[in-house]
Each structure stands twice: as C-alpha cells, then as structure tokens.
Amino acid sequence: MTTKLFGAPIARREDPRLVTGNGRYLDDLGHTAYEAAFVRSPHAHARIVDIDVTDALETPGLIGIWSHEDLGGAVGEPLPLLIPHPALTHPRTGYALAAGEVNHVGEAIALVVAEDRYAAEDAVARIRVDYDFLTPVVGLEKARAATDLVHAEVPGNVAANLRQEVGDVDAAMAAAPNRLRLDLTIERSACMPMEGKGVYAKWDSDAEHLTLWSSTQTATGVRAAVAARLGLPLAKVDCIAPDVGGGFGVKIMHPWPEEVLIPWAARLLGHDVKWTEDRREHFISSSHERGQLQEVEVGFDDDGRVLALDVKFWHDNGAFTPYGIIVPIITATQLLGPYKPGAYRVEFWSLYTNTVLVTPYRGAGRPQGCFAMERTMDAIADHLGIDRAEVRGRNFIQPAEMPYDHGLMFQDGRPLKYDSGDFPASLAKLKELVGWEDFATYREQAAAQGRRVGLGIGCYVEGTGVGPYEGAHVVIETSGRVNVATGLTTQGQGHQTVFAQIVADELGVPLESIHVTTGDTRRMPYAVGTFASRAAVMSGNAIALAAQAARAKALKIAADALEVSADDLEIVDGRVRVKGAPDTGMSIGMTAVLSNPLRYAFDDAAQAATQFAGTFDPDKPPVGDDEEPGLEGRDFYSPTQATFANGMHAAIVETDPVTAEITILRYCVIHDCGMMINPMIVEGQVHGGVAQGVGGALYERMVYDESGQLLNASFMDFLMPYATEVPHVETDHLETPSPLNPLGIKGAGEAGCIPVTAVIASAIEDAEGFPITSMPISPVELWELRQRHERGELPSLHRRADEATAKEQQ
Amino acid sequence: MTAEHSNLAAAQGGATVIPVAVIVNGVTRGATVPARRLLSDFLRHDLRLTGTHVGCEHGVCGACTVLLDGEPVRSCLMFAVQAAGREVTTVEGCGTLAELGPVQQAFADCHGLQCGFCTPGFVTTITAYLRENPTPTEAEAREAISGNLCRCTGYQNIVKSVLRAADLIGEQS
Numbered sequence: 001m002t003t004k005l006f007g008a009p010i011a012r013r014e015d016p017r018l019v020t021g022n023g024r025y026l027d028d029l030g031h032t033a034y035e036a037a038f039v040r041s042p043h044a045h046a047r048i049v050d051i052d053v054t055d056a057l058e059t060p061g062l063i064g065i066w067s068h069e070d071l072g073g074a075v076g077e078p079l080p081l082l083i084p085h086p087a088l089t090h091p092r093t094g095y096a097l098a099a100g101e102v103n104h105v106g107e108a109i110a111l112v113v114a115e116d117r118y119a120a121e122d123a124v125a126r127i128r129v130d131y132d133f134l135t136p137v138v139g140l141e142k143a144r145a146a147t148d149l150v151h152a153e154v155p156g157n158v159a160a161n162l163r164q165e166v167g168d169v170d171a172a173m174a175a176a177p178n179r180l181r182l183d184l185t186i187e188r189s190a191c192m193p194m195e196g197k198g199v200y201a202k203w204d205s206d207a208e209h210l211t212l213w214s215s216t217q218t219a220t221g222v223r224a225a226v227a228a229r230l231g232l233p234l235a236k237v238d239c240i241a242p243d244v245g246g247g248f249g250v251k252i253m254h255p256w257p258e259e260v261l262i263p264w265a266a267r268l269l270g271h272d273v274k275w276t277e278d279r280r281e282h283f284i285s286s287s288h289e290r291g292q293l294q295e296v297e298v299g300f301d302d303d304g305r306v307l308a309l310d311v312k313f314w315h316d317n318g319a320f321t322p323y324g325i326i327v328p329i330i331t332a333t334q335l336l337g338p339y340k341p342g343a344y345r346v347e348f349w350s351l352y353t354n355t356v357l358v359t360p361y362r363g364a365g366r367p368q369g370c371f372a373m374e375r376t377m378d379a380i381a382d383h384l385g386i387d388r389a390e391v392r393g394r395n396f397i398q399p400a401e402m403p404y405d406h407g408l409m410f411q412d413g414r415p416l417k418y419d420s421g422d423f424p425a426s427l428a429k430l431k432e433l434v435g436w437e438d439f440a441t442y443r444e445q446a447a448a449q450g451r452r453v454g455l456g457i458g459c460y461v462e463g464t465g466v467g468p469y470e471g472a473h474v475v476i477e478t479s480g481r482v483n484v485a486t487g488l489t490t491q492g493q494g495h496q497t498v499f500a501q502i503v504a505d506e507l508g509v510p511l512e513s514i515h516v517t518t519g520d521t522r523r524m525p526y527a528v529g530t531f532a533s534r535a536a537v538m539s540g541n542a543i544a545l546a547a548q549a550a551r552a553k554a555l556k557i558a559a560d561a562l563e564v565s566a567d568d569l570e571i572v573d574g575r576v577r578v579k580g581a582p583d584t585g586m587s588i589g590m591t592a593v594l595s596n597p598l599r600y601a602f603d604d605a606a607q608a609a610t611q612f613a614g615t616f617d618p619d620k621p622p623v624g625d626d627e628e629p630g631l632e633g634r635d636f637y638s639p640t641q642a643t644f645a646n647g648m649h650a651a652i653v654e655t656d657p658v659t660a661e662i663t664i665l666r667y668c669v670i671h672d673c674g675m676m677i678n679p680m681i682v683e684g685q686v687h688g689g690v691a692q693g694v695g696g697a698l699y700e701r702m703v704y705d706e707s708g709q710l711l712n713a714s715f716m717d718f719l720m721p722y723a724t725e726v727p728h729v730e731t732d733h734l735e736t737p738s739p740l741n742p743l744g745i746k747g748a749g750e751a752g753c754i755p756v757t758a759v760i761a762s763a764i765e766d767a768e769g770f771p772i773t774s775m776p777i778s779p780v781e782l783w784e785l786r787q788r789h790e791r792g793e794l795p796s797l798h799r800r801a802d803e804a805t806a807k808e809q810q
Numbered sequence: 811m812t813a814e815h816s817n818l819a820a821a822q823g824g825a826t827v828i829p830v831a832v833i834v835n836g837v838t839r840g841a842t843v844p845a846r847r848l849l850s851d852f853l854r855h856d857l858r859l860t861g862t863h864v865g866c867e868h869g870v871c872g873a874c875t876v877l878l879d880g881e882p883v884r885s886c887l888m889f890a891v892q893a894a895g896r897e898v899t900t901v902e903g904c905g906t907l908a909e910l911g912p913v914q915q916a917f918a919d920c921h922g923l924q925c926g927f928c929t930p931g932f933v934t935t936i937t938a939y940l941r942e943n944p945t946p947t948e949a950e951a952r953e954a955i956s957g958n959l960c961r962c963t964g965y966q967n968i969v970k971s972v973l974r975a976a977d978l979i980g981e982q983s
Contacts, residue, residue: 011918011919011921012918012921014926015917015918015923015926016907016910016914016918017907018923018926018929019901019905019910019914019915019917019918019923019926019929019933020861020901020902020904020905020906020907020910020914021859021860021861021862021900021901021902021930022861022907023861023926023927024860025860025863025927027854027860027864028854028860031855031858118844118846118847191961192961193925193927193961194863194865194871194873194925194927194928194959194960194961194962195863195865195925195927243925243926243927244925245863245865245925245926245927245928246924246925246927246961246962248961278867279865279866279867279868279871491925492923492924492925492926492962493924494924680921681921683921684921684924684962684963684967685924687963687964687965687966687967688924688961688962688963688964689964690964691961691963691964691965692961692964714866714868714870715866715868715870715871715959716868716870720959720961722955722956722957722958722959722965723952723953723955723956723958723965723968723969724952724953724956726964726965726966728966729964729966752964
C-alpha cells in the first residue's frame, strides 16, 4: 500500500448500503414503537383559551394526550437559549408545548401518542382548541414599524441590535469622491432536506437508561439537552444519529420540542415512542432562513476602490431566538468577502415576526452578505464604467497580505482573520473558465438572433471549521480491523470515506479494514456537531492525530517485540516491518494482540498474548505504569480560529424578451477549500450547493400572507428545483493550504450556495440593463420590472444608457 | 389526560381490515391491514422493506417511487389494497449488497448520491426508464429524472449515473 489516499477521488464506502435500500434512517427504526403526532397552531398569533380533548379520548388506538399543563419540571420550562450573545438583549425561546400563547402557525400545542401514526392523527383531528386572536406581525416592514408586537414585552420587536465599525466610516465617506446607496431585499427560503426531522426513544426501565435516535446534526448536543430537561444523569442517556437524509442546517438547531417530548413520553409510558415529521410539519414548524432588508452606502475613489462601506440591515429571526444571532453576525462579518474596504461599519437589527423561527441554512447568512457586497461591486463598476471583474480585483486582499485581520469579531467570538487565499489567481481562473473577455462578442451574436443574454459574477469568502473542538478515537482490533469514531454527525458528506482515507494514510492500513462511526455518543461522547463546513477540518484533523497516536503505539510494541528501534519501522498495507527488510515484521493486528496481555486464550491470536506465551521481564508489570492495554489512539483538534475558504462564480443567463423566462446557460465555479481529501466529494458538495443557490435565486420563497399563513407549505407550491431547473456546473479548483491545521484543509460544505443569488442577480441585471435589487426573482417579477423600466420608474444601468447614446449618435 | 389502551384492530376505528397479498420483488408477501394503509407504509412497516422512502406524502418528491407491474408509481399515493395481486418492485428488488444492480452500481460509480434518502426513488425510476430507452442522450437522461427531487447532488452526477447505468446494462446484454 504505497498509494496516498488523501487527495484521491475514491468511490464512497457508504454507497452500496444506501443504493440497495439498506440505509437506516429514522423512520426505518422502531417498527413496534408507539407513534406521535402534534396539534399545531393554525394561527400565527393567539392566546390559547381552551384545549378540549373530550372527543379525542374516544379515538381507537389512542395512548395519551398532553398539553403544556401536563408537563412537569424542566420539560415545561422555556427551551434553552443555545447561543447567548451580549447584543441579544431580548432573547425569547418557545416551549416544548405552547404555554398559553402561540407565536407562529405550526407551533406545537398538544402531543398525541397512539398505537400508530394513523390513529395519532385521528386523535389530533378530534382535539378542539379555542383561541383569542392577537394581531400577527408578518414581514420585516411590519416588524420594523412595530405598530404591533410579537412579544408584548419586547419593544420595537428588536431581539438584538449589533454594530461593529473598523476605521472612521463617517470621515472616509465624507471624503470619498463617489458615493452610492443601494436598498436590497432577500427573501426567505429553507433547508428542506428530503428527510424531515424525526425522533425515536427507547426507555430501558431495568437499566433506567434512555437511548434516543434523532435525525440531527448534533448527537452530543441533543443528548446533553435531553438529559438536562428530563433530569437524567448524562451517563443514563445516549443519542445516536442514524443515517440522516440531509440536514443543511435545520438539524443543528436543538433541542427541537419533539426531541424533548418523545423521550419524555417514552419514559412516562415505559414504551418506545417515535415521531416522524411529515412535509407540512417541516414547512411550518422547522426553521427557515435568509429574509433580510439591507441598506448599503458606499464611498469609493475614481478607480473603484472602496473607501467607506456603511451597511445597515434588518434580519427576520421569526418568533424565537433559540440559536441566538449567529446568522446576522455571519452576514455582518462575511459580507466583506475577499475585499478590504478602507473603513467599514455594519449595524443590524434582528427582529421578531410571527413566523417560524430562523436558524442557519447552508451558507448561514453569507448568501445575504455576499448579495449586499456583490451588488455594491457591480454598482460601483457601472457607475464608473469599469469592467466588473476589474473593480473586484482592485479591491482584493492580496496574497502577500495574508493572514489578513479585518479587525472584526466573527461568529465564534474570535477575530475575523483570513488565514490564506489567492483571490487574484481565483479571479483569473474564473475569467478563463467562463470566457469573460469573449462575452461581449457572444452578446452581440445573441442579440443579432433576437436573444437577450447577461453575464454575472460573485465572489465570497467563507469562514469554515469553527471550534471549539472535535475528537476522535481509533481502536485497532487483533484482526487488524480499525474502528474510528468521531462524535459529529453525517448527512451525506461521505465521512465514512474521507475519514477512512485519512486513517489509511496515517496508519498505513488498507482502506477496507477501516470502519468509521459518527454521531453516536456511546462511541465518542465529546463533540460539537456538523455545521459551518467544519466536519472535514475539525474531525479530519482530530482523526489524523488519533491515528498518529495509535500508530506510535503500534510501532513501539513492534519495536520491543522485534528488538529494533521504532524509527526503523514502517507500516505498509497493515504490516509493521523493518525499513529495507520488509520480511521482518508483524501484522498491525499482532501489535494489537501484544498490546493487551491476557490470561485467557479465546482464539489463536489471543494465545500469543497469554501469560505463558513468549518471554517477558519478570521485574516489569504486564502493563507499564504509564501505559494502557489495547492499541488505541484518542486525540482532539481545537484550532485558535476558523479557516477561510473562498470561491468565485460566474453565470451566463438568457432572459426571454417576451415572457421574461430566465434560463441559466452556463454556470462556472472556481473553488478553493485548501487541500481536498476527496475531490469527487468536494465537487459533489459544490454541485449541490449551487443547486440550492439556484433554488434560492429563482424559485424558492416562503410566501406568508398578512395573517401569518404559509401559503405554499408543500412541494406542490414551494418550488424546489428539479433536474430541469439546475444548470450543468463547470468547476475548477485552487488548493491554497490552510496554515492553521496539519492537513491544510478548509471546509467545503456550504461554499456552492453562497454567491449564487448574487451571481444570478448580476447576470439578469447585465441582460436587462436595469438594476436588480430584490431576490429571488420570478419571470413575473422580471416582467413587472421591465414595465416599470419602460415607464421610466427604474433607471437604466449607466453602461446601457451609454450604449444607447452611442447608438443614437452613430 | 391519558386514555385507556385499546387493541390495534379497534385502533383502526372499526374500519375494515383486509388481508393484502402483493408480489414484492418476485415473492408473494402478505399482511392484514386497514383499508386506508398506504402502499408506502405497507412496504415499509408491514413488510419492513424500508428502502422505499417517504419524502413528502403528496406525490411530488418521488422518493417513494416503486414499480407497479413494471411502471413507476408513487407508493405514498396508493393504498396497499390497490396493489393486491400485482407485482411491485422496490429498490431492494433492483440489486443486493452482494451484487449491486446496474443502476445502483452506476450511482456508486458516479457519486450520484450524498445523503441517499431520495436515491431509491431514482433507482426504481431509472430502472424502468432504461427499459423504455436503453440509450438515452444526456438531455433525455436529465428529462427522465425530472420527476424526482434531490436536495444534495444538484442532479449533475445523477444524470451521469443514468448514462453510466445505460452503458452497464448495454454491456450485460
């Protein structure tokens, strides 16, 4: 085994199981469990007057019905504020079951458990809830106006207000020779994993032990939260994330009401209980993201260099803030992308509305920040008549300036300091890939055929691999089988493959002998979770360190047995052998045998480790003072800060001159996530991210009416892209290593979706010749913008006005 | 507010329970189920063939697609009783861990899946499609999968998988 597996596009080891229907997702477990369903509020803002279950009690198959009053102790208290922040002055969290007031359609009011889901839903339909209506606050405009309040005791509907400033923005703005102002809007979408949430809990009354399975992005987080709520010692609770059918952020939020209630009911009833979210529940009770109003003022010199950037934005955080203000903080900080404005000030207001709560969705505030920054770059270029790529290049942080400290505080409370990246090189590659310089000719040719095309561009930087830490445990069995456990979870990222690739290289064992477990608190109780594009960076490096520790121990044992120096040994294809004398050595499994002195010979391998086998020093104990039996390695990786990946996208779109239909003709991606463990998997992440980005740019939005009803809460009406809507993505990569971690890697999970909305807006604007300031955009909306433009209500881009003038003069 | 237990027969609200026998992946399998039992639940929970996944329960996402007498159908939009006596092919009938079927092999070869939740519906859909059109173009392959939702892959590698599966089937025959 001499081939290095790190960097190889090897096929995924999880796939044979998943393509044959042998995956085990949440609802594939617990066939004999009772099943739960919920009475959920049909009103966005109301007081609960009465819950009448009389009729429901007659439902055949019913086991029990509970509302808030039935929940004792911590289960009945408000759910935890997971990420407090000093600027979050008015945090509010919901209850597992609504306590007297509901604040969004979909909020859980009563838990019903029955012998199966059919019966549970029968009972739900027979429960009558009476409400006193309160005025719902829907949409950022209403929230900001604060004529009505979501929470009576939260003035102005403001959960948080945070301002950061670097340099003197007022002075720099006043001195700037050019100034522009942009008012921007970006609407709500949601993660929409194909598998919704789900919880299955088993209470073992003999052992007084709770095991729960949750379709989560953090098994350790759910375990700790449930133990706290149920008043159980941590040692009496385990949480396992089984196969998880996508997450994209919504499953990092925890504990969801159901994650608390299902284990609680299982313990109460002494019977397994399961809840599987259906799609409508997912729409109205799992979180959304993206919605922001933005005001940008920018001052710049005649070359297009940004001297002052002043950003204000209003962020819709929905009804509650359990996940803190992570999303708007990321918007505020990652907005800067690859650029270095002379002075920067950002202030945001995170506002309550009577809608589903808002927590990170892939990109987590970055798509909004990128939209603001990139719309600004395009506006500067248009104002000055300079090429859009050129304006960007002039504002780039240069490779020689790395590490680059923006002087801001990032979402992890640590400095926003870029570790590496070569933005000019990325831009050059992008221009080459999309044919930037040839586009004008292409546009003319298209125009001659009556076609309207546009070219768009967007650049971003993404802080990935945030701390605090992840850990790994590597155990080598006497058979040579290597068991690797890390605590964070997997939702399709191929961890069983990429982590095995790392271990194969570090240990020198065949890939086939390595078995990776993620998201199981029985195997690794110390972990944070899978979010912020952090799994490869955090667990990847922890696993490398743990494997190195196991390797060192194997070498030491073999060195003692072979009476050579450990420095003279190597491990190749699972054999520890003397360098230059490959026949002298032993299998790594044999070092595992020797690592664990035995009394009992239960198999041939064990016989070699028993007390009458071989020779030993009678003056030494079988296990030395500072040693442990077994061939294991355990280590943790905890970086000082995030590592910053980056990328640049360009798209060519065509807009139908009559129908305003928007078609993406080409989509090009340059992506730099440092060293790639498995380029095939990285590409897959980019493809998927772009597809979600396209959804967010052209199709997806959460349509709430003024009473807070989500009008499109189904896949019939919420337009998630099919294959026919997603363009073929052309990719190229840079690999600028991160100096922060031993493997030189950066995260890749979220990258693909970050700039898409900005890129598509840029391309449509370029095709149409007037500014695009609100996304997503549908053909109908584009058509209406055309009408406004024709009526003179919407100005032309300078470059189009100039072209028109030039044509008239000809 | 706890109610008394009642047995499962009564749990079905006195509704008719019907013995249903379906030929699933070539084997006649049966269970006695309420008339309202969905085919998807019958396969997943009565027969414990959990490879068929349920992503929306309103027939849009396609994750629950199975072949009914060879034709792709949404098993979440059918009652089990409607499939009585008919042949149903699920993802488990399209190959095994020991020997992946050609479409399954193609997905593994082309990185055509990430979380894998939607994959069974694609595998069954593509299996039926390639019988109809064994040599699709790339555009036809894309059209063929355009009734199934995937949130992870962006479809690019699924399109590739369709073409690869066509090649694998072509090599077999």
